[in-house]
Amino acid sequence: MRKGGKKHVLIVDDEQHFRFGVSVALRKAGYITTEAGNGREALRILRSGGKGFDLVMVNLHMPIMNGMELIEEMSRSKIKIPVLAVSGLMEVPLKDKKVNLLYKPFGPEELVKNVEAVIRRSGRSRLR
Secondary structure (H helix, E strand, O other): OOOOOOOEEEEEOOOHHHHHHHHHHHHHOOOEEEEEOOHHHHHHHHHOOHHHOOEEEEEOOOOOOOHHHHHHHHHHOOOOOOEEEEEOOOOOOOOOOOOEEEEOOOOHHHHHHHHHHHHHHHOOOOOO
């Protein structure tokens, strides 16, 4: 078990193989994962008891509801869960400077390092 207990990450991406790969890497590192195929699905999950999440990892470029729209709606809905945004594009303007950004492609070690850093900075790494 990870130091501080298992952390729960919501992975939001429209590409199923990407969500699967991220989920496998995070579970191997001791995380619990839940997947959503778009921002709208993620918002539904978050609104129906999503307080158990320690991090939302979201692709910025998706159909239906993209990552920025999800982040903005989380803010409007007062859902205060740290976000790790993911993008394959190098020039990504982020309106919210509190959003952490990870560029694709990345390997499992870089993924876990970034997830741990965002959770640690949020103060959610303490025992519950």
